[in-house]
Amino acid sequence: MEREKALELLRKYNKERLIIFFLCCGMGLLSSCGQQKEGQQKEMNVLLIVGGHGFDEGPFYAMMDKLPGITYEVAEHPDAYQYLKPGKIEGYDAVLLYDMPSEIPEDAKKDFVAMLEKGTGLVVLHHAFCSYDFWPEYTNIVGGRYHHFPWQKDGEEQPPSTYKHDLVLNVKVMDSKHPVTKRISDFQIVDEAYGGTEILESVHPLLATDEPASAPLVGWTNHYANAKVVTLTLGHDKQAWENPVFSQLLSQAISWVGDSVNGK
Template sequence: MRLLAILALALCAALSHAADRPLKTLIVTGGHGFEATPFFQIFKDNTNITFIHAEHGKGSSTAYERDDLYTYDAVVLYDMVQEITEQQKSRFKGLMDRGIGLLVMHHAIVNYQSWPEFERIIGGTYPEPQDQRGKVTEKLGWEHDVTIPVQIVAKDHPVTKGVSDFTIFDEIYWGYRTGKDSIPLITTTHPKSGKPLAWARTEGKSRVVYLQLGHGPEAFENPNFRKLVGNALEWVARK
């Protein structure tokens, strides 16, 4: 009995330590320019996160070939690439098999136009004018330097906890598609912007969030945007 009690205490201590440690996060970039210093500052300023940055190699999605890919609590996609091998697809889908969280940000919704499964996994897509499957896509576009009113839709969702309606200076997209099982988190009344601005879903054992906001320094420094990013990472990582 004493041995069982000791083992139980050790297990509780281990679980407590795991809950207290910062989220181990992999941030994936490549294929699209961005202002790196203020972007990464979002994560540096969050004491609940430790992160590693992986940039795709030219012509392929090499970040998914990392030996440590499956050791992370969450993966952040801030890339915009089309090239992905069958092996890299398998490695990416392995994240969902293991329950590793996925936060997809801004232009990463444009990834992998010729891989329909990616659209299903992240819960939407921003189709290019003619995607590589030969389909004629809906009218779409974007506009920089826009003042965007943001409204909270899912007020009881953990991703929006502590966030009220706010305004952000950022880039809007329109013409993107959203999956039927994607749960809207935030939206906007801006007449040109697509809606919603963020959504959540589950894929396999993983939780997935897409956040359309996040183009430049003005957005990166917005406290409400930062709160959404932090909340999203904790939710997808089940912390």
């Protein structure tokens, strides 16, 4: 009889604990109740493609390692194109380009476009804007082009694009409500600037500068097929990478484009 009483008390005690547990979950008092907190950044798995242009790897990867909510895998050319193939690319929420090849194989072009049609987000960083001189569709994907050769605009020949290192850029935020630039005010950054570039009128401006050696826009969004695209022409070396505003921009750009995967 005493044993039965003890078991009954134990069952009652456990039942009360269970009720309290669910009440706490409903009130949001227990973080272990599972759901992602409001405002918490979704974990992003990023494919980082490099190659075709050298950079100071130590400081760059140190910056990447500190980006909140982001894990990444590095793929280097020429093997990087294998990661874009169906069955492989689905493992990533976003692709970050920090490469600068001048040419791309035909099958890689198809895989690249197919990736965007599936909705995989794309961030184009600094010298990646200067890639693929002989692939016109890349202009439509990234929202513009750095021209290594003379080019035509409105029937008139334009000189090649230019670059200049170690400039103090005053950067103005053009859209403070956009997810990529939220909580970011106008800022200064020491960086390389690209001038005389082509930027499509269809892009959505995010960042601008009044530096004469630079194109007016240094950051924008674009949409291609079912994918979100962000192009940031900033980010040449550790002077930029160690700027907290730059790393915040990159983190928010990755998070925004990554939400386009599978229609999210």
